[in-house]
Structure formats: structure tokens, C-alpha cells
Amino acid sequence: MEFKRHSPLVTRISILVATIVVFAFVVAADNRSYMLILALLVAIIFQVKKLLNEVEGKDVPLSSFFDSIRFDEITQTFKADNNSVTVQKLQRELNEALSKLKQARKEKDSEYQFFKNIVQHVGIGLLTFKRDGSIQIMNSAAKRVLRVTKADRVEDLKVVSESLVDTFLKLKTGGRELLQLKFGDETVQLSVFAIELTLRDEEVKLISMSNIQSELEEKEMEAWQN
Template sequence: MDFSNTRTAVLLRVGLLTLNIFVLAYLIFNDGFFVTELVLFILMGLQVISLIKTLERNNQELIHFLESIRHDDLSYSYKTDSQNEDTNKLNAELNKVLKDLREVRKEKEADFQYLKNIVQHVGIGLITFNKAGAVQIMNTAAKKLLRINNIENVKDLGAISENLVDIFLRLRTGGRDLIRLEIGGDIVQLAIYAIELTLRGEEFKLVSVQNIQNELEEKEMEAWQNLVKVLTHEIMNSVTPISSLANTVEEELKLQLHNDQEVSHISSEEIADIHLAIQTIKKRSQGLIRFVQDFRNLTHIPKPKISEIKVRPLLEEMLMLLKREIEDNHIKANIRVDPENLTINADKELIEQVLINLIKNAAQAFDEQTNRLVELKAYVDEKSRPVISVRDNGNGIDDEALEKIFIPFFTTKKSGSGIGLSLSRQIMRQHQGMLGVKSKLDEGTEFFLRF
């Protein structure tokens, strides 16, 4: 008999088993010989076993195939030279699947190595660790920055700074923090950013660490240079005429004394000139004193006393306070708050100071415009943070001035002190918020208070 085909073998065994059952049943019902019945019964059992083995033969190959995949063993290869044609076909397909899986694994391994190289060579320090603090990845930049080789747990960084470990563990997704450390005798200012991830049901945290000390020093130097320019300009504007007028008065009095003239012999015109010079010196001195007082105010901002403030009543109070100035300038003002019950957590007096400054600036932003508008708007941004904006449709601010408007004592107004916007930005920073601006010439300006 030819068993080369599995289907034929199964059908033949089923047929023989069926025939055997009928013959056995016939003998039982017709009182046949007991020995013959026993032989047929044993033969039937052997046929059942043979049928099961035939059916399980291919199943064993499939089970072995699935187990090799489960254990990630793709090195096995199935024979395709047996006498069973169906088995050869099945094994050939299994070999194709294993080959495809090997190719996929190679591609994933290549992608992994590519990403691993990127992570290792990126200029920002990267550290990943699980909920227990066990470190999975620590790239080269992080090792160089923290001056360590390898650590098993993020808590091992306690040897550098316990505060650093606390920040790593405390930060949540989107959290940022700054820390100043001394590492190896060098002072570093680290900017730390964290994001939480879930991989295969396990929680991980990815932390980026960057030394921004050089950038801070450059910005600090730039800020000092800008401040010195402004201070020099303001002080020289006051000191130069004072010095010049003092020199003129001194020369005049010196001449009188040299000629042994009494004060009564000085003409009224000369006395008037001296009086005018002294008045000018007084005014410029008072201006210089005010300038110094403004500078002191800029460096002494009280700590905010935080309370919950309803935004709409706050904005309505501001417009009522500045109603006269707005009406005198023929400006239309409106308020839009969404949602209506929007609140902020802030120091009411300090925020009022910021809003008054911004609304006054908006009211003074017009030249010849007829349809003058100042709009106060409050809303919640995409990050669920409250925002208050003050917008006007006035002249706008050119790009060069826009870069300098937050520098102390810089102003584009003839009568401005130049500290309002700088002071307002510092107040917002005290609230852990920010003051931003966007402007377009001849279209208007909008300031944003983000809390």
C-alpha cells in the first residue's frame, strides 16, 4: 500500500477501522467465536493508534515550529526531502516563515543599533530608569556631564547630589527644573526635563540633562551689556548738561571774583542766567534721582501673595480705573472671557500693576487711527493654562524694538521710563508664568500673560 500521501493514508485507515467495527459488531450479534472477536478488538485498537499517529505527525511539526518562535529560536530548518509530499510542502512553508522572521529580526536589530548609536552620540545627556530606579540607558553625554562611568540605580547619583536624585524621581511628564552643581571642581547649571513612558506594561522615565552654564553666561553678559548701554545713556543725558551748566556758572562766578566785583554788581541778566542754570541742574538731578529710584524698584519686587482671582471682575476693574484715559483717546474697549468663571491664582495687586501698564501702553499705541480698539481677552490655552491678553490695533512695534522692549529703561515713548514692561515680566516670573508679545507694524500689538 502506498502511504506517500497523508490524505490517502488517513482515508485508508478510517476505511479499515470502519470495516473492522462492522465485522466485530456482526460477530458479537451473531454469537461468533470469542477469539476472533478478541483479535478484531485488538486490531481495532491498533488501527485507532495508527490513525492518531498519522494525524499527529504534522501537528508535532507545527508545535515544534510554534515553540521555536516562542523561545525566539529561528535557527531551526525543517527537512523537505521526506517521502511524504504533504509534509514536504508544510515544511517548505514553515522554512519560508522562519526565513521571513529572521529577516524581520535582522531589520529590527539594525534599527535598534541605529537608534542606540544616535542615543549614544547625541549631545544631550539621556538617562532612562524604571519605577524602582534601575537604569536601563545612560548615554555618553550623560556620563561625561556627570563624570561617572556606569550606575545601576539612579539613586547612585546621590554621591554627586541628593537634590539631583530628588529632581529625577520627582519630575513628571513635561516637568522641568534647574539645578546648580559643582562637579569635578567646575560649576555647571543643569537643565533637566522628564517624560514618563510605559513599555510592555512597565513604567519608565526618560530624563534629559543639559549643561546650560555657557548659554546662561552669554545671556548674562549680553543682558549686562544692554543694561550698561541704557544706564550709560540715561546717566550721561542727565550728567552732561549738569556738568556743562555747573562749569558755566563756575566760570561766571570765577570771573566776578577775579575782578573783585561784589555780588550786587552782577547784572540782572547774568543772575537770570545763573538762576536758569541752577534750575536746570535741579531738574536734571531730580530726574537722575527718579531714575535711580526706578532702578531700585526694578530690583525689589515683593514676593507674591497668591489667592484665587476671578478674571472678569478683575478686567472690568482695570477698564473702570482707566476709563478716563481710554475715553479721552477715543478708544473702544471690550472684554472677552471664556469660560466666564475663569480664575487665576495670583497676587491681585501685582497683576493689577501689570495690567495697568499694558492697558496704558495699548492706549498710547495710536497715531492717526480712527477705529481705535483695545481688547482684553482671557481664555485657557491648549495646555490648560489660563491666559490673559491685551491687544490693540495701533501702530505696532518694529522687529528691532520688539527685541529690546523688555530691557530695563529701554523705551520708544518720549515720556516713558522704560521699566514698565521689564517690571511686568519680572512680576510674571515671580508667579511662575511668562509675559510674551507679538506685534506687526500698522496692525497692532498683543501681550500675553500666561499663568
């Protein structure tokens, strides 16, 4: 079935594609506005409903396009089984929209990997966990100071010290505490600091920790020499 080059269908799909692209960039932004995200989501749903009503019975690859977004398969492309110039144009626009969504995700993933590498290589121990106790990040320094290789939940660290876990859970933003951990014959003096954050409407606690045993020993040595 043929469509006019400047038909309402072409205009409606163009607006929908633009809205989806804007939605993707707003979601990926650091200073995202949740009110704007909600408004764009409502606009997309409304446009999709109107568009589906309009293209019912026409050979346009919209179902494939929406399935790609719904099932998070934006790496694929699709082709319409129609030689209509207008349909082919719509196909190019939809593939271009998927390409922009893919690029936005790629940039977001690159930024995430960049900051993840920074966190993993800093000298101070860092650990983040959600309200339910599930650990999101535990960098290499934290694993070294706690003598663990893996922990999925804060409770898993009870094998190191129950008082350590209690401290992690009770500390509030700005809270600081000194802990003494025993690893065989070795004693570790641990300085723990906490910050509570909200990330995407979810409460997260950031714990920083450092072994100050060597600093204490140096001060004791200086005091003894004086």
C-alpha cells in the same frame, strides 16, 4: 504515512503559519494594537491545540517548529525524516515561516540600533528609567555631564548628587528644574526636563539634561559689559 495534498492537515498548518507571521509583524509594528495581539495569540494557541490533536502519531516536524518559537531559536532550520511529498511541502512552509519571523526580527533590531545610535550621538544628555529605578538608556552626553561611565539604577547616581536623584524621581511630565552640581572646583549648572511615557504597558521616565553653565557665564559677561 502519506497525506493528501489538499488534506485538512495542510490547510490547518498553512493557516497557523500565516497567523504566526501576521502576529510577528503586528508585534514589531510601532502602532501595535494590543487587542489584536491578544486575539492573534488566542488564535495561535487554539490552532496549535487542534493541530497537535490531528497530527498525533504522524511524522511531521511540528514539535521542532514550536520549540524553535518557544525557545527563541528561529535562526535554525529543520528537516523531517519522511520522504512524503506532503510532509516535505509542510517542511518548506514551516521553514519559510521561521525565515519570515527571522526577517521581521532583523528589521526590528536594525531599527532599534539605528535609533540607539541617534540617541547616543545627540548633544543633549538623555536618560530613561523604569518605575523600579532601573536605567534603560543613558547616552554619552549624559555620562559626560554627570561625570560617570556607567549606572544601572537611578540610585547609583547618588554618588554624583542625592538632590539630582531626588529631582529625577519627583519630576512629572513637563517638569523642569535647575540644579547646581559640584565636581571638585568646577560648578555645573544643570537644566533638567522630564517626560513620563508608557512603553509596552510599562511606565518609563525620560530625562533630558544640559549644562547651561557657559550660557549663564555669557549672560553675566554681557551684563557686566553693559
